[in-house]
Amino acid sequence: MAQSGNSQRGPRCIALVGPFQSGKTTLLEAILARTGAIQRQGTVEAGTTVGDGSKEARNHVMSVELSVSSTDFMGDTYSFIDCPGSVEFMHDMRVALPAVDAAVVVCEMDDKKVPQLQLILRELEEQKIPRFLFLNKIDKADAGVHDALSLLQPASRNKLLLRQLPTFSGDIITGFVDLALERAFVYKEHAASEVVPLQGDALDREKTARFSMLETLADHDDELMEQLLEDIEPPRDKVFDDLAKELRDGLVCPVLLGSATRTNGVLRMLKALRHESPGVAATAKRLGVKGGSDAVAYVIKTLHTAHGGKLSIVRVLSGTVPEGAQLTGPSGTADRASGVFKVFGQQSEKRGAAQAGETVALGKLDHAKTGETLTTGKQPLQALAEVNAYPPVLALGLAARERKDDVKLGQALNKLVEEDPSLVIVHNAEMQEIIAWGQGEMHLRVANERLADRFGVAIVAHPPKVGYRETIRKPIVQRGRHKKQSGGHGQFGDVVLDIKPLPRGSGFKFDEKITGGVVPRNYIPSVEEGVIDGLKHGPLGFPVVDVSVVLIDGSYHTVDSSDQAFRTAGRIGITEGLPQCSPVLLEPIHHVEVVCPSDATAKINAIISGRRGQLLGFDTREGWNGWDVVRALMPESEIGDLIVEVRSATAGVGSYTFRFDHMAELTGKQADQIVAARRAAE
């Protein structure tokens, strides 16, 4: 077996991914303890893990951003990217994936977490990332592993391939047989498993399971298929080569067993990575990196630390990045790397040049953004991957608690978005508010905490304002007259406006039918401006739409008339006219598409109906086994926190997108309340 010679594949970069709370951070801790990078294995409960080192992660006892830690194992360096499991923080994982050699998908035998597993596997499948499944929490497993595989298989597009067979003492899994090595082990808590003889019943089960593993491999290897048919025992090297090749080509997903808290199965997993996961050369090839004398690096993550300034965590895909390297980004601008750092959770330690395969942090690359490809060459490189954040689903209005912090808030938000582009900041001029759009409740909460703790800006948050409008239902002809005699020069403007409602969605139309020059031509644009001024704030307190105004009559004064006077007259005319036109409130209605696992569809329908939604129907979600898409029309005011209910009805995986559809009249008690609230606010 090819036990040696793996260092030719160089430093590895491995993502730890998987459903929420499946044990990724704990597994990283076990890996770091097992490889001697830390003396004692910490726990997430005690807040002592390397992976969840940030203040926000500790506070919430969950991962809220990715975290990188490097360690050495059997002569090679491995950088592990501990990714958050929550759907709300998935962008960190998605944008880091292009640079990794392989992913370890940490999962559980839990049917409730299968849709989330499917979501994550889908990302890996689409990005063509070789992946292992690490079936964690085996210490408390109560289902058979075969049941687990049939439970998990629907989440994966490629075949799950059981690499290890559990062995039991009573109902408790006490060890495993490695089906490739054909060797039996018993777990030792926080120590290497012990090899035991493979015999009796375990041997029989091993033969069956091994045969089924080989059959799966043989689906893609004719020679192996022949050997199986002819009852020839394939050489062990061939089995390992097939495992490595089929993993790399995305044909199979090997499944390993273990317990992160007990450090069981961790060494086996590391060995599987060592022997079977591709190295940086294969990853560079997958991404289409052309080797040459210039170094190429991919930015996995951007951090603005409280003290050290900006750090860009990169994977070097080819060449060498020395301290002080000039790195050119896609825009063609070059920055000088001020320091090359080894990263270990929250710690970064200065080190020398980084070689191909290594994952390090680079200091002060002012222009570098997450997901970009940098080069030591002069010419910018094409993007190796393009990972756009999912559209955000929840909005929050933000303001600095103290006015003096306004500028600081703006700067802090820029940095926050640079760290996490799945957060979108919108400056809404009409509403005069800053809106933070995020991936969910926790995502926005963590953003606020970062603003306060790391950037020192205390925030007051409020629900974002709904884009209400108003219109009229009846026409009127209204005079607007402005006359002022103050001191010398007076002001005079006089207009007659024919105000009429227009069909929904028409906006505002202005026209004139002036004859005989009763309003001189040059003043007419000012009349229109005055009308527009008046429409900004209708009788109910909102901008007025779907109105036609025709200037039909008026009068002027040779000395006292002016643009300003006619503008004022126009505003007076519309402002006095509108309240007599039976004004009515309009609310924005959006077309909403909710995606959810099919077993939650009925619940989603109920949620939509409960929020004044009009169901348009549902279909199976194209390309998604076991998922539906529900379409509806919903008022904007009801969409506000829709995601919170959708997530809780779908074990965290449901989501939605929306786009504006139309404005609809809103009357009755609800409208009265909105108008009253608006008046009170003014």
Ligand SMILES: Nc1nc2c(ncn2[C@@H]2O[C@H](COP(=O)(O)OP(=O)(O)OP(=O)(O)O)[C@@H](O)[C@H]2O)c(=O)[nH]1
């Ligand atoms: N029984 C048992 N519990 C485990 C095991 N691994 C992790 N846990 C527990 O599972 C919970 C979640 O562990 P984490 O390591 O934070 O899981 P995670 O996947 O990093 O969570 P997120 O990053 O927030 O998605 C903790 O309570 C762990 O103690 C295991 O092997 N066995």
Ligand SMILES: [Mg+2]
């Ligand atoms: Mg975690």
